[in-house]
Amino acid sequence: MLLQYLAFWLWDFLGHLHPLAVHFPVALLLFAAILELFTLKNFNSKLRHGIDALIIAGSLAAIISAVLGWLLYKNGDYSGNVLTLHQWIGFTTAALGVLTLISLYQIRKKDKFKQIIVYRGLLFFTAIGVSVAGHFGANLTHGGDFLTSTLPWSKDHKETKPTQKFDFVAFKAKAADTTKLDKKQEVELSTEVRAILAHNCYKCHGAEKVKGDLRLDGKHVAFKGGENGPVIIPGKPEESELYKRISLPADHEDIMPSKGGKLSQKDIDIVRFWIAKGAPWPEDGSKATVFRVAKLEPRNPVLPATSNNLTNPVDLWTNDYFKKNKISWPALVDDKIYLRRIYLDIIGLLPTPADQDAFSKDTRPNKRALWVKKLLSLDNDYALHWLSFWNDALRNDYSGTGYITGGRFNITDWLFKSLKANKPYDQFVKELINPTEQSKGFVEGIKWRGVVNSSQRTEMQAAQNVSQVFLGLNLKCASCHNSFISDLKLEDAYAFANIFADTTLEINRCDKPTGKFVDARMLWKELGAIDAKASVAEKRKQLAENLVRPEDGRLYRTIVNRVWAQLMGRGLVEPVDIMDNEPWSQDLLDWMAFNFVAKKADLKELIYQIATSNTYQLPSIGFKEVAMVNNPNYKFKGMVRKRMSAEQFTDVVSSVITPVFADSNLRYNPFAEAIKGKLQAKPTFIRASLVANNGFLTALGRPNRETVATSRESQANLLQALELTNGVMFNNVLKTGAERWKANYPNTDVLIKEIYLKTLGREPVENEFKVAKQALGKSPDVDAIQDLFWAIVLLPEFQIIY
């Protein structure tokens, strides 16, 4: 507040000195650190006085820079990720500088030579700090790709090459006479303008920095304008702030871009011409350059030659990828890790100590493949594990909105049996799209009473959900208006939704009726026709047949990618619902999808193919931040570390400690029906996929399934930790389990060994054993055992799949 009353220009001015001032601490401190390296053997070398002076000057300069930086932040328009990082690293560095100085003073004036190591540590950290802060600062000023964009292999570099085919002079000559451009011209011109905006304006008027509250990186934000209102007045370039600012003299204080130099006269003319022609921004103008569109048709790339004794085609592609990216194959994971992975990934349970023992004693050379096969043949366990994945995706649950008014249908019985029978995927999809009474819950959607937004009626829900789940395509935008993020148009969405409609739906744009109608049709005409006059049942049937044709590469790539993501922690394409994004290996994705169709769309076969590959057996990769997993520059090096799902965690607790759920929790009983006249054996505990959602499972990440969910969060959070720390249900389970174990294992040493074997798959190391033994005492009571269970199941080693 104070700032507002003092001469603000002064603060502004000082703030603007920040980018200048920061060079001092960077240079001084870095140089000090470098010189310090030469004094490592002899602290009091000849360089000492020089270093002292550098540190004094550098630290002071760091403080001043931090203060100036803060002023710039207060008065500037910087915001976003990078700023926050820069700011905090900057402040921390200034603080480190002071600490270095203090420490140096202690040594020099008070002869505390023991502090030399502290001082050097501080100095080096400070040097790293200034470098990193400086790097992020430079990103803020010049853009994150300032440095890399000049590299020949950078994407930007390619884009800025003068490959433009746009001949403005010719274009202008042709369009000069017409008052209105034709569709094709609109597309061409607007694409060009957007390219100009993208290259010159987004850095400050995009998602990262929003100077003057103005964003130019999208149609609606651009026309909405900034803090002083609209900047584009269609038809009136002279009144449009956008044109006015870019056409100012280069030394004018309001010139835009304010950094990086004035636009070329040609670009300015293009923008002017564009606004004069009414600033057309047709959605389909994007088709030319802006969105990546994945190919629809399948592709069967020729497998690379075998090398390094690799046989699994997945590995041949990985090998190819590794070669191109100069990555070498690390050693594969050991038996223990491998067994734990395949158990959790295929049946959602841990191997028992007996399983582990048998596996380690198994001497067959192909034992890993044999065990994968064995697990895949446990059809009940397999189905109960994958049920959760499909329930999320098909938003199928035992409870939830809609059921209360009969507006929703459960498909668990159909789904479980389909998984258990390993129904071919094409058949599976067909039965969901052209459903029976048992499988209709997916396309029928959730019907709320009353009037719903036209983009949310059940027919449109079906269109959106079918596109998202089976095609990795976002139809949600386009079901309200022409999409800003893809080439899909409102009409496409309605045409697709009409497949599920009794009578042709009136097209609503942003919930307003338009009086227009469109016949039912496929999103890709290449996939076949729909008879718009036919009944819903018939249209669904046609859709189902059309979608599963082998020509539909999209459908099969989408499922292959989803299964890959389940096993490998990250899809070849991410996010898994946006299949137009670029995969890290197009060849691998295409080959797997093609091969999947060739192998009769057998999901178990697909899992087998992946799980037996060396690629799957690479050591897992941990990421420091969740955002790094989804980074477009992601390089595949091995499975991305996963965390047990709510169901995996609960089922393992049920199997090892004591059953979490009682029979009364069961909402679907797959074992009730007799098979061939024989009653099925009752399982020893109730799997979490068979119970209604509850507070515990929700806290651990089970979604509420009101909408399609195709992956889960694997980060922990406070609400989850509270549920695990003092939640009544979990506490009671552990207590009951402790009572059981106390009765079963009177010997403390055995008990400790057993719990380690059953949960972590290994015996405790000596130190762990000591700690556990101390906690349990000689004759442990129930409380002590319960607390040991608690501590162990909360260990990262237990919860994370390595």
Place this chain on the structure above:
Amino acid sequence: MSWNRRDFLKNTSAATLAAMAAGIPLTNLLSSCIGKNNTSTADTVILLWMAGGMAHTDTFDPKKYTPFTKGMQANSVLSTFKSVPTILDGINFSEGLESIGKVMDKGTLIRSYKAGDMGHILHSRHQYHWHTCYKPPQSVSAPHLGSWIAKELGPLNPVIPAFIDIGQRFTLGEGEELKAFHTAGFLGNEFGPFLIPDPSAGLESVQPPVGMSSSRFEKRNKLYYDLISKSPLGEYGSDYQKESLKRSMEQAYILLKSPEAKAFDLSQEPKESYDIYNTGKFGLGCLMARRLAEQGARFISVTTEYEPFKGWDTHDNGYTRLIDMKKQIDGPIAQLIKDLEKSGRLDRTLVILASEFSRDMMVEGRPDAKVQEQVEQPDIIQDIKNYGMHRHFTEGGSMLMFGGGIKKGSVYGKTADERPCKTIENPIVIDQVHQTIYHALGISPDTNYLVEKRPFYTTPDGLGKPVLDLFA
């Protein structure tokens, strides 16, 4: 979902990322620095939720009173209670709300709320709309108002969960529909509500498990860290799953051990004060809200609890039942305002009273649209059970706002004095309500995240505008 979440994390969530790197206390510090709008007038929000549809003409906007007589014309009844004066000149409340009437010099009375128009009336849909600003169903899981606030601002005091929801059980009728909006939606569970279904047992949620002594709790925690440090896991290095688990466990431990957790313990309240609040679950919820606000809570919702045909959901006996409802809310709400003012917190605490829609004796939904499935209402009333506001009315409604920069002693908007008693001046809709709250908190009106590549705003399309006239 979480890939989408990752996607937007990548794009936008600076606070979360930085906080991840830095640990909890910084979360607070960082997020408060990031808000673009530095002119906030409130740090804390308390929502007093009148679940089930509170009739404005029988509460904060009384019209002509017609006492019950056998054989009376239903259409002649606008209010079933007498009007009583409030501290504001010329402003009356319905009988039974005298205590709140006496604190109206500290807040603003809004008499022009218009609920969303969704055809059939379904409480859960309107409640979903009120709390998320989006009409269900949605193709993206919409976050609750409290989750947006938790996401944007984080906790005020790092050990108190940012979003606390007091008084609602989810095991009653329409529990699933309630769950659908008591969620952080695409923002992620981290920002979901900390649920305290029963305020008198609230302490159990924030102390070591029932039956576990404090020393055992300490020992157990030490055992956990000992085992982590002794585990040969180190060879795998660190990853966000592991770090977030360790950090969350630490946060939980700190919360459960913190002196602030005492705020959840209502038995610590002096008896005199406790008795004023103790009108039932709602009153005690207000008391807990006050105690939490004192310890630095960010967003607290206290509900009269929604259960079909209970509470404010008066499909019959409207008059008689409202006598009881008013007893539940009048004293505690007035006391809450007075206590907050006395401690100096009212200035930075925005207290809002609201309901999903109003009620009327004759009109169901909007006056000009015939809605099916009206509540039965005889034209001639013989039985007192038919005397009351039993139909759902969306065209008018009352809200209260106190503190947090809101005008004192002010009235906003107006409804007609004759049936239909609909809004005739300064209508205010839910988008404006949300943006007014965000404005008070300093959250930018076009806050949004990319979900599946498209922006999802705090209010639909980011078009909502705060009602600046409400601010002092």
